[in-house]
Amino acid sequence: MQHHDETLGKYLAGVRPLGKYLAGVRRRPHVLAVILSGSVARGDEREDSDADVYLVVTDESFEEARKAGALSTVRHDVATYSDGYIDVKVISLGYLDAAAERAEEPARAPFQYARVAWSRVEGLHERISRIAALPEAEWRRREQSHIAAARLYGGYFLPQADKLDDPLLRQWAALHLVTAAGRALLARQHVLFEGPKYLSRAVREIDRPTEYDALVEQLLAAPRPETAFALLGALESHQPAGLGCEETLGRFVQDDELAWFFSTPPPERY
Template identity: 35%
Template sequence: MHDYHKQALTNLVEELSPDPTFLAIITGGSVAQGIAKETSDVDVYLVVTDEAYEERKKDNRLSYYNNQICDYPGGYIDGKIINLRFLELAAERGSEPTRYSFTGSTAFFSRIPDLDRLLSRIPVYPESNRDKNLTDFFAQLYLYAYYFAGEAEKKNNPYLLSHSASNVVLFASRIILAHNRILFPCHKTLMTAVASAPEKPDQYVERVNELLAHPTHAKCVDLAKMILAFRDSGISFDQAVSLFVENNEWNWLEHPAPLQDR
């Protein structure tokens, strides 16, 4: 990290460590990954006691922002407040974006024994989920490319066409990442991660950009065919429909419905 990023973290320790509810400051983002630019902000996870975490959660105060302790133009601290149980669960069953967010992370300050050892268990590809994920991703690809994009054009529904094209790209890309055992970072850096994948169809990123710039049913199908030629889906279209219903329409049966469906 740049010296002024390190100084910002040192300033943060000086500001927060007198408060006994703060147990650790963990580096994140580009600073932790060693790819920070001169203008990069400093991402951190702030670990607090369980009691402090619950109080903050109750009041929706689990984010942290500070632009007063960075000694470089435009610099600021961007933090998320968690407890130790969050880290334990992230290592056990964290989502891929959560796992990815701890890439390169270390404890810059800690009152927790062996914290770095726990942190090293988080940014690991979840091998046990891989086969199921690939099957589910192919089901999404089938339905959005072959059915929903077609319905969108037939009914002149630009929202559905845009939604379908985005999901074709999302799940085609998730298939490539899973094939390469690369963590899905987030939507913001999805295509950067895909571009770095060693095994993927030729001209994939270019075809994605063409589809998103001017979405059509034919382009959605062409991208799906590209992925199906790259890797066998292992399922029929009828099986894909069943999986799609389970993951999209009946996703409230065993867990609370996702935000977009509430």
């Protein structure tokens, strides 16, 4: 929308609040690029949406911002619309390279639709594109890990909650089952997980079992083993993961309980 473009333009070029000139980010030598993300980059922003940007700075400036606790800031002064603002995340080129190598999916996801608003870095587009790309084998591995987790949460922990009459364990198991099942669906279709806030929306936009939504709603409202078994059955009939039942516990223990030992993230941190 025009007012978002105008706000971004003021952020890049500079403004004159109360007659005092403040240089835009393009005039600052430690700033290397500005990457637009969020709903404005996707093209599904609302009138009142904020503009999300990554401010790419030198490694030295990034370290200074980290020490000052200023890696995330909000700029209201450049907004050209009521209650608008720019949500700024400070990063470096080293951050971009590390993200392509080992970032969790919520950190990768914004870059799948991000676009460069301004840059003095050659090849920045290619650098960004590597962040949102995962090899086929890695997607398959993640899908199987989420399936293993779903089986344990729904097939063991939730029945244990009933046996122990433990309301906390019951809710915990149900939430983790729904999350693992949703992430297995996303991984099968190569869709990055943006975070819990966006999981339900993302799953509604992809292919899934016909009864999936109703079972999830029922399970969250009243966590019961029989509902969990029905959800697991629907999920695995829809997309066989090629993970044998005898492999499930070993995969879960390696992925989750021994993640600290192998220095690998557990599936919920992929």
